[in-house]
Amino acid sequence: MSDQFTEIKYxxxxRADVLSQAGxxxxxxxxxxxxxxxxxxxxxxxxxxxxxVHHFEKER
Structure with a gap:
């Protein structure tokens, strides 16, 4: 499930696992x-x- 986070640069x-573990x-x-x-x-x-955060701001 955390694989989706690796779409974000850096x-x-x-880090994807860390985000998943954080909820x-x-x-x-x-x-x-x-x-x-x-x-x-x-x-x-x-x-x-x-x-x-900047990654998502660029997509808006």
Whole structure:
């Protein structure tokens, strides 16, 4: 299920697993998260959170 997160640049298998373990179950759900919410996930930092949020902003 976490494989879908690897579609995001800079998110490989490890970070995808971290997002799944944090409770994110879909790209749609992750797209609604704020940078602060993503950065609060253990194993992710603010720079990666910024890139994830930016990924979804580009799609809008």
């Amino acid at each position: 998110v490989g298998e490890h 994110y179950t879909s790209l749609e759900e992750l797209s609604q998260a704020t940078k602060q919410e993503v950065a609060s996930v253990d194993g992710l930092d603010e720079a990666i959170a910024e890139r994830i």
